Amino acid sequence: MPRVVVQVSDINNIDQALTSCNNLINEIPDAVVEVVFHQSAISAVVRGSNVEDRIRDLMKRGVIVIACRNSMRSRNISEDQLIDGVKIVNAGVAEIVRKQAEGWAYLKL
Amino acid sequence: MPRVVVQVSDINNIDQALTSCNNLINEIPDAVVEVVFHQSAISAVVRGSNVEDRIRDLMKRGVIVIACRNSMRSRNISEDQLIDGVKIVNAGVAEIVRKQAEGWAYLKL
Amino acid sequence: MPRVVVQVSDINNIDQALTSCNNLINEIPDAVVEVVFHQSAISAVVRGSNVEDRIRDLMKRGVIVIACRNSMRSRNISEDQLIDGVKIVNAGVAEIVRKQAEGWAYLKL
Numbered sequence: 001m002p003r004v005v006v007q008v009s010d011i012n013n014i015d016q017a018l019t020s021c022n023n024l025i026n027e028i029p030d031a032v033v034e035v036v037f038h039q040s041a042i043s044a045v046v047r048g049s050n051v052e053d054r055i056r057d058l059m060k061r062g063v064i065v066i067a068c069r070n071s072m073r074s075r076n077i078s079e080d081q082l083i084d085g086v087k088i089v090n091a092g093v094a095e096i097v098r099k100q101a102e103g104w105a106y107l108k109l
Numbered sequence: 110m111p112r113v114v115v116q117v118s119d120i121n122n123i124d125q126a127l128t129s130c131n132n133l134i135n136e137i138p139d140a141v142v143e144v145v146f147h148q149s150a151i152s153a154v155v156r157g158s159n160v161e162d163r164i165r166d167l168m169k170r171g172v173i174v175i176a177c178r179n180s181m182r183s184r185n186i187s188e189d190q191l192i193d194g195v196k197i198v199n200a201g202v203a204e205i206v207r208k209q210a211e212g213w214a215y216l217k218l
Numbered sequence: 219m220p221r222v223v224v225q226v227s228d229i230n231n232i233d234q235a236l237t238s239c240n241n242l243i244n245e246i247p248d249a250v251v252e253v254v255f256h257q258s259a260i261s262a263v264v265r266g267s268n269v270e271d272r273i274r275d276l277m278k279r280g281v282i283v284i285a286c287r288n289s290m291r292s293r294n295i296s297e298d299q300l301i302d303g304v305k306i307v308n309a310g311v312a313e314i315v316r317k318q319a320e321g322w323a324y325l326k327l
Contacts, residue, residue: 004206007326009234016118016148020202023179027203039234070241093238093325094245097222100323105209107202108116108217108326113315125227125257129311132288136312214318216311217225217326 003032005099007092007108011040017109018044018054024107025061034099038068038092042075045086052083059085068092112141114208116201116217120149126218127153127163133216134170143208147177147201151184154195161192168194177201221250223317224325225310229258235327236262236272242325243279252317256286256310260293263304270301277303286310 004024008017025033035058037045044051045067059065065086072078072088079088089095100106113133117126134142144167146154153160154176168174174195181187181197188197198204209215222242226235243251253276255263262269263285277283283304290296290306297306307313318324 002206002210009327019179019183020148023200024202024206027200028206031206039238070237074237091241091245093242093327096325097220097242097246097249097323101220105206106215106324107205109118109202111315111319128288128292129257132309133311133315136309137315140315214315215324216314218227218311 001030001032002028003099003104004034005096005104005106006033006035007096007106008035008037008041008044009039009108011043013109014041014044014051017041018051018058020109021058021063025063033062034064034066036066036068036089036092036095038071042067042071042077045083046077046081047083055083055086066092066095110139110141111137112208112213113143114205114213114215115142115144116205116215117144117146117150117153118148118217120152122218123150123153123160126150127160127167129218130167130172134172142171143173143175145175145177145198145201145204147180151176151180151186154192155186155190156192164192164195175201175204219248219250220246221317221322222252222325223314223322224251224253224327225314226253226255226259226262226327227257229261231327232259232262232269235259236269236276238327239276239281243281251280252282252284254284254286254307254310254313256289260285260289260295263301264295264299265301273301273304284310284313
């Protein structure tokens, strides 16, 4: 069962990135997929973002959605502003490294 | 013998990406290199693209060149428009994940 | 002890990339981190760059900083223009591939 940690950094490419996530799980339905939002893309997982519905759909499909606390802090985003179900890690980049050390594949979108 | 799956996503950085591919095989001549074109970079592997000669050169040097069918579909590119020798996968991102699961290194350009 | 090879390509996102490097070592202090600067980001490791102090700070914190000779050559940057302590490899992309083949995690910023 493939496990993949996906990095989404750039809010300017957010639609393409979310489409690629969907394409991935369409093609490998049994994959365990965790998507880490950091840098400017952190704003995608804030309630009211213009991709909120797409983020919720990913979670309904079983994708684990992660927000980077460092990125939240530097943009004054608080925990209670996040879309329900989004989890938080201290440092998105460290999460990506740790998952690879556990044998997960890595995908940068 | 190193095996590497390379992801090329952004048509705006296509010259740099192709130069990096060449640098890679110059430095590791025995590497098995597969380059996956998806998102906006899919247009690089269409016949008549302004990097067609560079794509053909990569294939002459032994590089496997892959087009993502999802990216082709969303841009109305048909199979017979691709440069001869380019192979197709359903989902470029899934290809990248599968190669890593088989032990290939990964490079995002 | 996690080992990570980090790729920094884009000078336009250099501040975010360096912040992410710092976040990584703050979160995993015992990680071995090597950062490879190539493509337009090569200019970050030239003496007098506007991130010179941040590059020096990373090296003080134990990060290995690498410049890609191919990228230097195409921008007419000579060895003696680099910030003291920066090391050189022939091809940054080959370095990234080799490190992964040795079991290092990979992070593209």
